[in-house]
Amino acid sequence: MTITITAFEQSPDRGKGLARDMRVRWALEEAGQPYDVRLLSFKAMKEPAHLALQPFGQIPTYEDGDLVLFESGAIAFHIAERHGGLLPDDANARARAIAWMFAALNTVEPPIFDRSLVRILERDEPWYEQRLRALDGTIRNRLADLSRHLGDADWLDGAFSAGDLLIVTVLLRLKASSDMLDDYPNLTAYIARAEARPAYKRAFEAQLAVFKAASAV
Numbered sequence: 143m144t145i146t147i148t149a150f151e152q153s154p155d156r157g158k159g160l161a162r163d164m165r166v167r168w169a170l171e172e173a174g175q176p177y178d179v180r181l182l183s184f185k186a187m188k189e190p191a192h193l194a195l196q197p198f199g200q201i202p203t204y205e206d207g208d209l210v211l212f213e214s215g216a217i218a219f220h221i222a223e224r225h226g227g228l229l230p231d232d233a234n235a236r237a238r239a240i241a242w243m244f245a246a247l248n249t250v251e252p253p254i255f256d257r258s259l260v261r262i263l264e265r266d267e268p269w270y271e272q273r274l275r276a277l278d279g280t281i282r283n284r285l286a287d288l289s290r291h292l293g294d295a296d297w298l299d300g301a302f303s304a305g306d307l308l309i310v311t312v313l314l315r316l317k318a319s320s321d322m323l324d325d326y327p328n329l330t331a332y333i334a335r336a337e338a339r340p341a342y343k344r345a346f347e348a349q350l351a352v353f354k355a356a357s358a359v
């Protein structure tokens with residue numbers, strides 16, 4: 143039974159790999175698992191057939207036999223649990239890698255994602271500059287803490303893990319719309335190291351191919 147995931151038929155990021163199916167593609171590539179992709183329009187994402195898989199009408203989803211999952215972090219965790227390569231065997235190291243997965247989604251992603259929404263949706267609001275400044279302050283604190291923790295290491299806690307995978311996807315969203323990361327050379331080198339992984343490259347090319355094909359029609 144082949145794993146099937148869902149992704150945007152035409153990603154708003156124009157194939158920059160920022161949509162959350164990228165995390166799932168990357169995790170599957172790291173785990174060496176083949177997968178099919180079902181592409182969805184914005185309309186189809188809100189229809190009953192997809193809402194039965196994803197209660198919020200979003201991508202990505204993951205189907206493997208009887209199992210249907212939503213939430214990119216939960217999907218990445220499931221892939222990491224089921225297949226090797228994304229979580230350490232040692233119980234304590236595994237727990238710490240999982241903590242980094244939560245940190246990515248709970249601590250680092252919220253201000254970065256809010257910033258991207260505010261820049262699109264609140265540009266004309268009277269509070270825009272103030273809100274952006276507040277979010278930028280929070281993000282800079284997160285980056286400083288991440289940078290200090292990473293230091294000269296290649297990855298956040300020993301070998302590359304699903305924690306690094308999620309943190310990097312979050313940082314890439316920031317990198318696409320801000321130069322804030324330039325102040326942290328160890329973080330930019332960390333992102334480059336992740337982007338150089340063959341599994342990342344395969345996942346990136348696969349999602350870009352979808353965008354190019356849709357744009358060529």
Ligand SMILES: N[C@@H](CCC(=O)N[C@@H](CS)C(=O)NCC(=O)O)C(=O)O
Nearest residue numbers: 161162199200201202212213214215
């Ligand atoms: N927390 C969810 C967020 C999913 C999400 O926001 N997906 C976006 C694409 S990256 C989406 O489907 N947006 C369209 C919409 O919300 O209508 C996850 O990580 O899977």
